[in-house]
Amino acid sequence: MSKIAFITGATSGFGKAIAQRFVAEGWNVVLTGRRKDRLDALVNELGGAARACGLCFDIRDEAATKDALRSLPAEFQALDALVNNAGLALGTGPADACDLGEWKTMIDTNVTGLVTITRLLLERLIAQHGLVVNLASIAASWPYPGGNVYGGTKAFVRQFSLGLRSDLSSRGVRVTSIEPGLSESEFTLVRTGGDKAAYDKLYRGAKPLQPEDIAETIYWVSSLPAHVNINSVEIMPVSQSWAPFQVHRETGA
Ligand SMILES: NC(=O)c1ccc[n+]([C@@H]2O[C@H](COP(=O)([O-])OP(=O)(O)OC[C@H]3O[C@@H](n4cnc5c(N)ncnc54)[C@H](OP(=O)(O)O)[C@@H]3O)[C@@H](O)[C@H]2O)c1
Numbered sequence: 001m002s003k004i005a006f007i008t009g010a011t012s013g014f015g016k017a018i019a020q021r022f023v024a025e026g027w028n029v030v031l032t033g034r035r036k037d038r039l040d041a042l043v044n045e046l047g048g049a050a051r052a053c054g055l056c057f058d059i060r061d062e063a064a065t066k067d068a069l070r071s072l073p074a075e076f077q078a079l080d081a082l083v084n085n086a087g088l089a090l091g092t093g094p095a096d097a098c099d100l101g102e103w104k105t106m107i108d109t110n111v112t113g114l115v116t117i118t119r120l121l122l123e124r125l126i127a128q129h130g131l132v133v134n135l136a137s138i139a140a141s142w143p144y145p146g147g148n149v150y151g152g153t154k155a156f157v158r159q160f161s162l163g164l165r166s167d168l169s170s171r172g173v174r175v176t177s178i179e180p181g182l183s184e185s186e187f188t189l190v191r192t193g194g195d196k197a198a199y200d201k202l203y204r205g206a207k208p209l210q211p212e213d214i215a216e217t218i219y220w221v222s223s224l225p226a227h228v229n230i231n232s233v234e235i236m237p238v239s240q241s242w243a244p245f246q247v248h249r250e251t252g253a
Contacts, residue, residue: 002051005222006030006079008059008117009086011038013185014135017211018083021219023051030076032068032086034058049073059086059113060105069120079124081131081222084114084157089150089191103149110153115160129172129226133218134161138181138234142242154179158232165231174229176221181236183209206239 005022009015011033019029023046032055033039039054046052053076057064087110090102118132125132139147140154161177168175184203192198213235221230 002026002028003080004028004030004076004078005081005083006032006121007083007085008032008114010042011035013187014180014183014211014214015083015085016042017215018085018218019046019052021212021215022081022222023047025219025223027080028052028076030055030072030079032057032059059117060108062116065113065116065120077124078128079121079130080128081133082118082121082125083218084118084132084134086113087135087153089187092146092191094146095148098148106149106153110150111156114157118164125173126168126171131174131176131222132161132164132168133176133178133221134158136161136177136179136232138179138236140177140179141234145246162231165229169229172226174221174226176218176230177232178214178218178221179232179234180209180214181234182206182240183211183214183237185211207237208239209235209237 005027007015007019007022007029010019010031015031015033019031019042022029028051029046030053031039031042034056036054036056039056043049043052043054053073055068055071057068059065088106090106091098114134124130134157136157137151137154139151140158143151158177158179161175165175182202188199188202189196217233217235221233224230
């Protein structure tokens, strides 16, 4: 019987590539997102209702999340993996220029949405001795100007992953925090409000990670022997590395 992976945020970027990779390896998948047209197209691409099930809901909405889970067909109920991928960044400005509503949207999606769905699916994952993979970011460990709340949400995801791992190690459930750096996807268009020039500038000449690189890493994590847990993976393109600490200097007099 095929294993089943539940992948949030599968309508683009990492989530879509993860779904394609797992199905190519014989898994069946549950796909989530708000854009129904994209979910339907991906379900078709992956082989239809026998291989994939699309659940359309906003992960910030607990009632909608519960309704969607109740609608899951019987053959997709036993979950071997949960990939908590849905998430976003909004804005790149300094904290005092940020919109409070955008901050709350990031917290509601990246933190509250992620823990809600994890809690709702946990018993099923324990029953299957399954795997939880959470998409954090290098922003969890490496602060940068303009990262403020986004980095805070991803630090939560990383620490939550390690805490879950502590709670679940006696239950045969594996937990991994995936922490990508510069990666090319719609993420940057969402973050900049659709600014294609900013998107092009960020990636130009940098050979960023591609969604397939993240999918490959997560498939590798899932395919290791059941007694092996990868706690965290920090992954960057070769072109990206660290800068010195910034020092602000007073000018004048
Ligand atoms: N790209 C990067 O540089 C990068 C680096 C490190 C970590 N990450 C993390 O990796 C994850 C995936 O990012 P990506 O690059 O693949 O971005 P992406 O292409 O913009 O995909 C984001 C996915 O999240 C879903 N999503 C967002 N808000 C949602 C909501 N309220 N309800 C349900 N689904 C929602 C979107 O689906 P709908 O819009 O259809 O709802 C979409 O499928 C995110 O958690 C991101 O923070 C990205």
